Amino acid sequence: MLLSYCTNVHPAEDLDGILAQLDGYAVPVRESLGADRLGVGLWLAAEVAAGLAADRSARRRLAAELSARGLAVQTLNAFPYGGFHNEVVKHDVYVPAWTSPARLRYTMDCVTVLADLLAPEAGYGSISTLPLGWREPWGTGEDLRCGAAFEEVCRVLRTSLSRGERPIRLAVEPEPGCVLDTVADAVGWLADRVDPEHIGLCLDTCHLAVSFADPAAAVERIYAAGLRVVKVQASAALEVADPGTEPARAALRRFAEPRYLHQVRELRSSGEVLAADDLPQALDDLPAEGPWRVHFHVPLHAAPDRPLTSTTGVLLDAVDAVRTHAPEEHPHIEVETYTWNVLPGRPDVAGGIAEELRWAQVRLAAQEVGR
Template identity: 65%
Template sequence: MTPLSYCTNVHPAEDLDGVLAQLDRYAEPVRRLVGADVLGLGLWLPAALAAALADDVPLRGKLRAELDARGLQVYTLNAFPYGGFHDEVVKHSVYRPQWTDPRRLEYTLDCATVLADLLPDTASYGSISTLPLAWRTPWDDADDAAATTALAELTAVLDDMAGRDGRPIRLAVEPEPGCVLDRVSDAVRWLAGRVDPRYIGLCLDTCHLAVSFADPAETIAEIHRAGLSVVKVQASAALQVEEPASEAAQRALVDFTEPRYLHQVRERAGDGTVLGADDLPQALTELPGQRTWRVHFHVPLHARPAAPLSATTDVLRDTIAALRSTVDELPHLEVETYTWSVLPETAGNGGDTALIRGIAAELRWAAVQLLDQEGGVR
């Protein structure tokens, strides 16, 4: 059965006490609400906590025991944000340190050590998602070489771990608009022939995929033609608006401008060219607004935004359908709506109870719509 998880980067915990508290405050109530005996978590561990756990076997044992006691399992880690993911302003800082910085390799190795001890006995592999090398500038050939070396060092360690533990930990590189690996096609070109596909593949964030206006079936085919694989899918939906220049759309989009996260926007012109802005406020003044916009703003999977806005859940459905027709077993599936705290009040933000109910509703939606589990999360 495909592991279905929700990503805990929606919670602001930065130390072990905070992580354990969030299990009690959110994760276990979500599990109970969806009616599952066991619930998957896509755990986010900030770098300092990952390092502390990696250096302390008993501490890892404590975390594993606390998860087990609450009926929670970890198949995957989100190692994209290094730390401070709930600071007042995150924006471009989420892409630092980049893959040329030794701290990024060290953090990822720490996460691999931790995940190896958290994996349930039923897991065939563990996955760690990571950033698409860096923000697009500055980046040059020397950076390419440094990142290649870092990934080779990571691969050597992962290979040793797989030989020791009998099942691999795999890195999932996550393309994102505006980054060095902006589109999945960029990631495929960069990774193919450069990395060992047994240990490094793709994380498909379906919000990012939608924003790039890529075709899901063609994307999956391209990945497999290159000898790569999808290690992990982040089940997410982008904000979409069909007539962005209309007065109603402009008013609605202003409600989604907020200072914490970067919300890249893309507009596909009539000739197929994709125009872009690095954040929503810039898009409102810089893009022509003549055709559909897709905005990198993760919106809840189960709740359609109020008109004239919509969401790209069809891209998510099509991605899972394309994978099902291509591979024998679906990769790890992680619901990743980290934006609950910055959603407009009208879109469902409203304290702990609303967050718990919202995450549970997303998981139920994913179980039915993506995995055909009519009884809900199992």
């Protein structure tokens, strides 16, 4: 199992900066783990991806630089287009949507780049992407434009496969508040619309937890529809059992930072799930009568201070379910805690990433042995 960590935690958006960030973080992480090679899920902003896609010699140089550092690539994160570490990101992370030709161009550039970066042992490459766009405004016209874009993705990926190249698959990542908010939404939209050989799902286990979906049932729904989990983003959400108490609210306010959107869901005793698009809104508007889960990626190895907890149990259950349904496929697993730089207390990033990967290696390996 080549476990990766996602480099969207690093702010660089040019090639020299990306290599400097890898030297400053990825190499020390690999050394801390005592590993000869470390998987990295690269995030390349659109401008970098376009430059690399237009210059094969630059791609070869990047592949050599990665190899020299003991870094291996099997997956890219093409969800954020750019500006992912601006002072305020919020809804901008969903722009451009799949209705825009710019989103298709960016994704196709990532396909070109990944084909030349794939680690030798990778059976396929994966590229995660946003779930079409934010839910508003959206209608039939937007759906049709997205459908046409995905047809073009399938055509390009099918053509590259016919040339004998290793498969590259697009992985659509459901996220709360988006057009494809839940796994059920994504399955409903993708099934019978895309070629499952080329397009499937990215199962972000923080997003899955926030939706209050049952992990095993969600994974069953994917495979029952003839789709596959192409990639798992191993992540955990904030959870609080009793958000109405003052200690809980005080703890939550520490995570209400201004850069990213932190969607909140509340589970009522009836089974109904209430929604707020950001944590400050939830603190003002939700009744706080049932448990909350918050879209704030928290470190896998370090539970937040009580009364907050995290949803690592959902992560483990989801990976176990994927392995049950696809024992021979080995979907890519990428640790994705992009929030290190906005976490309360500003912890050590390189040390934290190493500890997260160590946590994931031990627990996921134990799961595999126990099967």
